[in-house]
Amino acid sequence: MKKGPQTPDAYYRVSVKALITDETDKILVVNERGLGWDLPGGGLDWGENAGDALKRELLEELGCTAEIAEHPCLIAPSSAREYDRHVLWIIYKARINPEEIKKTPEVTDYDYVTVQDFRNNEEKYEAMNWESPIDFWGELEKLVKKL
Numbered sequence: 001m002k003k004g005p006q007t008p009d010a011y012y013r014v015s016v017k018a019l020i021t022d023e024t025d026k027i028l029v030v031n032e033r034g035l036g037w038d039l040p041g042g043g044l045d046w047g048e049n050a051g052d053a054l055k056r057e058l059l060e061e062l063g064c065t066a067e068i069a070e071h072p073c074l075i076a077p078s079s080a081r082e083y084d085r086h087v088l089w090i091i092y093k094a095r096i097n098p099e100e101i102k103k104t105p106e107v108t109d110y111d112y113v114t115v116q117d118f119r120n121n122e123e124k125y126e127a128m129n130w131e132s133p134i135d136f137w138g139e140l141e142k143l144v145k146k147l
Helices: 050-062 115-120 136-146
Strands: 012-019 027-032 041-043 066-068 074-080 085-096 107-113
Touching: 012 050, 012 136, 027 050, 027 115, 041 050, 050 066, 050 085, 050 107, 074 136, 107 115, 115 136
Parallel strands: 012 085
Antiparallel strands: 012 041, 027 107, 066 085, 074 085
16 A cells, blocks of 8 residues: 555554446455455555556556546445455446456455355355445446446
């Protein structure tokens, strides 16, 4: 994380995430450095706007360019258990060319899955290291149905 001059540690770390679906309404999930599965995206650096940050993260993680929606489709507070830190996810609908996706040093694997499979298949999608005080899964399912 890049910090600006005299930037204090914030109560919430801001993270931008991409909601990317395929033609069957499955969502793209990534395994970052073998640490667990999540929506693609990452932290907002000092001086970045959210759209540029998400484009940067998708290029770093998946090696592809993206079109990012103008407005977020979901804002969700979460808690990263392993870091003992609160994170505010700002989630945008994004479009990519699936043929451009490749594994990178940031992402060891990726998959398209239904929201239900992502939520319920803990054997494969081990250790989602976060929790949220809102019904994140319900909100995500509603969003995918609207798309």
